[in-house]
Each structure stands twice: as structure tokens, then as C-alpha cells.
Amino acid sequence: MLNKIWFGLLLIGIVYGFGRGAYNTIWPPTPAVTINEQADSEASDGALPPPSDRNLKQMGKGLNAAALSAAEVTITICISLIGIMALWLGLLAVARDAGLVDALARLLSPWMRWLFPDVPDGHPAQGAILMNISANMLNLDNAATPLGLKAMKELQTLNPNKETATDAMAMFMAINTSSVTLIPFTIIGYRATFHSDNPAEPLFGIILVTTFSTLVAIVVTRLLARSPRFALANKSEQTDGTGDRS
Amino acid sequence: MTILEYIDLFSQWSVPLMILTIILWAAYKRVPMYESFVTGAKEGFDVAVMIIPYLVAILFAIKIFEASGAFEDIKLMAGWAMERVGLGDYRESLDLIPLALTKPLTGGGARGVMVEIFDTHGPDSFLGKTASIMMGSTETTFYILSVYYGSIQIKKIRHTLHACLVADAAGIAAAVVVGYLLYG
Numbered sequence: 001m002l003n004k005i006w007f008g009l010l011l012i013g014i015v016y017g018f019g020r021g022a023y024n025t026i027w028p029p030t031p032a033v034t035i036n037e038q039a040d041s042e043a044s045d046g047a048l049p050p051p052s053d054r055n056l057k058q059m060g061k062g063l064n065a066a067a068l069s070a071a072e073v074t075i076t077i078c079i080s081l082i083g084i085m086a087l088w089l090g091l092l093a094v095a096r097d098a099g100l101v102d103a104l105a106r107l108l109s110p111w112m113r114w115l116f117p118d119v120p121d122g123h124p125a126q127g128a129i130l131m132n133i134s135a136n137m138l139n140l141d142n143a144a145t146p147l148g149l150k151a152m153k154e155l156q157t158l159n160p161n162k163e164t165a166t167d168a169m170a171m172f173m174a175i176n177t178s179s180v181t182l183i184p185f186t187i188i189g190y191r192a193t194f195h196s197d198n199p200a201e202p203l204f205g206i207i208l209v210t211t212f213s214t215l216v217a218i219v220v221t222r223l224l225a226r227s228p229r230f231a232l233a234n235k236s237e238q239t240d241g242t243g244d245r246s
Numbered sequence: 247m248t249i250l251e252y253i254d255l256f257s258q259w260s261v262p263l264m265i266l267t268i269i270l271w272a273a274y275k276r277v278p279m280y281e282s283f284v285t286g287a288k289e290g291f292d293v294a295v296m297i298i299p300y301l302v303a304i305l306f307a308i309k310i311f312e313a314s315g316a317f318e319d320i321k322l323m324a325g326w327a328m329e330r331v332g333l334g335d336y337r338e339s340l341d342l343i344p345l346a347l348t349k350p351l352t353g354g355g356a357r358g359v360m361v362e363i364f365d366t367h368g369p370d371s372f373l374g375k376t377a378s379i380m381m382g383s384t385e386t387t388f389y390i391l392s393v394y395y396g397s398i399q400i401k402k403i404r405h406t407l408h409a410c411l412v413a414d415a416a417g418i419a420a421a422v423v424v425g426y427l428l429y430g
Contacts, residue, residue, distance in 0.1 A: 191364070
């Protein structure tokens with residue numbers, strides 16, 4: 001998937017750029033602008049017009065510059081990002097060692113039974129799910145993934161049909177991918193790298209939007225789980241047979 | 247003070263307050279703070295260095311695509327269509343489409359797109375702030391689903407993808423709306 005997108009962006013970029021440049025060379029964009037441009041480009045040597053006004057030569061130059069600027073921008077960012085990421089992850093490590101993740105997990109535990117009615121109380125899946133969600137909330141991506149995989153493994157032990165996802169798994173994935181975030185450290189870090197006046201400014205918006213999208217995820221997952229199209233083929237059989245799922 | 251000013255004040259103070267909470271908590275729990283910090287900071291160094299190849303790859307493709315004029319032409323047409331249906335005032339949000347499209351696919355790619363937006367428009371512009379909200383409130387859905395389900399060999403994922411994509415779309419739309427409400 002990514003391979004195709006990457007290839008597509010580059011191919012379209014170069015081919016379209018060639019076509020656009022050729023078109024602009026044969027039929028120059030609005031003459032009035034071109035005269036000014038001529039003067040401009042001679043005066044401020046090397047300044048290119050916006051991409052859609054470039055002629056073939058300028059287009060080639062522009063594409064060259066674009067390729068190189070990708071490398072340049074990355075290095076500028078990463079140099080300052082090293083310091084900022086070290087700072088944040090350092091602080092987060094202190095928070096983690098102080099047991100902040102466990103504290104959050106305890107806060108969230110009353111919701112578990114409502115969200116995952118199929119997971120029995122005290123089952124190890126509960127703990128793993130709670131820890132994963134808490135780690136996600138604190139933006140601890142590296143810690144969240146192993147906890148999430150552990151949660152999936154535990155949920156699989158409750159799954160009668162090992163190749164089909166259960167309702168609990170779908171709910172866990174929906175909550176996980178709707179990204180409940182309390183403190184978006186990485187984004188604050190990137191904003192600081194670009195010398196933002198207030199790197200933490202979008203925090204309020206993020207909490208608002210992420211709460212909304214998580215609610216949507218929960219509701220939609222619940223509704224879809226009940227729709228006949230996605231219903232578990234063997235769920236009714238199983239409840240009839242053993243009655244331990246109801 | 248208006249509500250927006252309170253929010254601004256709160257966000258300015260959010261980081262110092264959080265640091266205070268963490269260190270007080272850690273002191274209470276008698277965590278060797280300095281050592282913990284250094285261990286974590288090393289991890290941060292690795293993260294920042296590890297993303298370089300991904301960032302170069304995605305920025306390279308995006309910059310080439312943009313420099314060809316293709317993106318500008320698409321925006322021109324989409325902007326024209328938006329004006330036709332009376333949404334001309336909101337055409338600026340078209341610059342967020344690349345972010346909305348890449349985020350569910352790849353975290354590294356979306357980071358590249360966000361960096362591109364910061365680089366072109368600045369982190370404190372309407373676009374910069376709205377991109378931050380979008381970035382913070384969506385996840386790399388396809389990646390997570392394939393890794394998590396792949397790890398336990400689930401083949402039929404039933405309604406998972408549908409539900410996640412609906413939630414993503416809701417998050418993206420909400421990010422734009424909130425962006426306009428708070429910073430538009």
C-alpha cells in the first residue's frame with residue numbers, strides 16, 4: 001500500500017510537472033504576470049514563481065530544489081527534535097516509574113465491564129487493555145504497543161473461533177485507533193521545534209476532538225456488532241449450546 | 247477574560263503544571279527521578295534519530311508532488327467546487343486533505359505532512375493548529391489493525407475496519423470544525 005502511494009506521488013509529481021511545465025512554456029500563463037515575473041526572476045535571481053506558473057526550465061529547477069529541501073528540512077527538524085524528544089521521554093519515564101500509568105488504569109477500570117461485557121471480571125485481558133489505554137492516553141507509544149499485543153493475546157483465549165474477531169476485540173481496536181489522548185507530547189514537541197508561540201495551544205482542541213471520536217467509535221462498534229451483516233455466525237449456536245456467553 | 251483567553255492561559259500552564267504533578271508524584275513514590283529521566287531521554291534520542299529515514303522518504307515524495315503544481319491544481323478545482331456549493335470561505339481547509347488521507351495509513355507519513363504544513367504555514371497559523379488537532383486525535387488505523395490482528399492470526403475482522411474508519415472520519419471532520427471554532 002505505502003509502496004504504491006510513494007511511487008504514485010513521485011511518478012505523478014515528475015510526469016505532471018513535465019506536462020505542466022511544457023504547457024506553460026507553449027501557452028505562457030497570463031502575459032501581464034509574465035512581464036513582472038521576468039523582471040522579478042532577473043532581479044531576485046533564482047526565485048521561482050508558484051508551481052502552476054512555471055515553465056519547463058523553472059519546473060525542472062523547482063523539482064530539483066524540492067527533492068533537496070526534503071533532506072534539508074528533515075535534518076533541521078531532527079536536530080532540534082533530538083533534544084525535545086529526550087526531554088519529553090525523560091519526563092515520561094519519571095511518570096511511568098512513579099506508577100502514573102497504573103493510577104490511570106485504576107481510574108478507568110469502572111468502565112471496563114460496560115465496554116467489554118464479554119470479558120469476565122479479573123481476567124488478565126482487563127488489566128492489559130486498561131494499561132494499553134492508559135499508556136496511549138499519556139502518548140507512551142513504545143509502551144502501549146506491547147501492552148496492546150498482550151491484550152489481544154488474552155482476548156484470543158476467550159475467543160471460541162480463533163480466526164474471527166470477537167466483539168471485545170473490535171471494541172478494543174476501535175478505542176485504540178480513535179486515540180484517546182490526554183497529553184499529546186509528540187505534537188507539542190514538533191510545534192516547539194518550529195518555534196511556536198504556544199506549543200501546547202491545540203491541547204484543548206485535541207482533548208475535545210479525541211473524546212468525540214472515541215465516543216463515535218464506541219457507539220458505531222456497538223451498533224455494527226448487532227447488525228446482521230457482521231453478526232457472529234456461531235454466537236447464537238454457542239449460547240444455545242453452552243449458555244456461558246450470555 | 248473570554249473563554250478563549252482562559253483556554254489559552256490553561257494551555258500555556260498545562261506543561262509546567264504537568265511537570266509539577268509528575269515530580270511531586272515521583273517524590274512521593276520515592277522514584278530515583280534523575281536516573282529515570284536519563285533512561286527515558288536516551289529513548290527519546292533513539293526515537294528522534296530513528297524517524298529520519300521515514301521523514302526523508304515521505305517529505306521527498308510530498309515535496310516533489312507539490313512542486314509539480316499538481317496539488318495546487320487539485321486545490322484550485324476543489325476550491326472552485328466548494329465555492330459553487332457556498333463553502334468558499336472554508337477553502338483554506340483543503341490544505342489539510344493530505345494529512346487526513348495519510349494519517350490512517352502511516353504515522354511517519356502523517357508526521358511528514360504535518361511538518362510540511364508547519365514549514366509552509368507556521369505552527370501558529372490556522373492550518374498549523376488545526377493540523378496539530380487532526381494529528382493528535384486520529385491514529386494510524388490500518389497499521390494498528392494489521393499489527394494487532396496479525397499478532398494473533400485473526401483473519402475475519404468483521405466490523406472492526408468499518409467502525410474504525412467511521413470514527414476516523416468523525417475525528418477528522420471534528421478537527422476541522424473545532425479548528426474553525428477556536429482559531430478560524
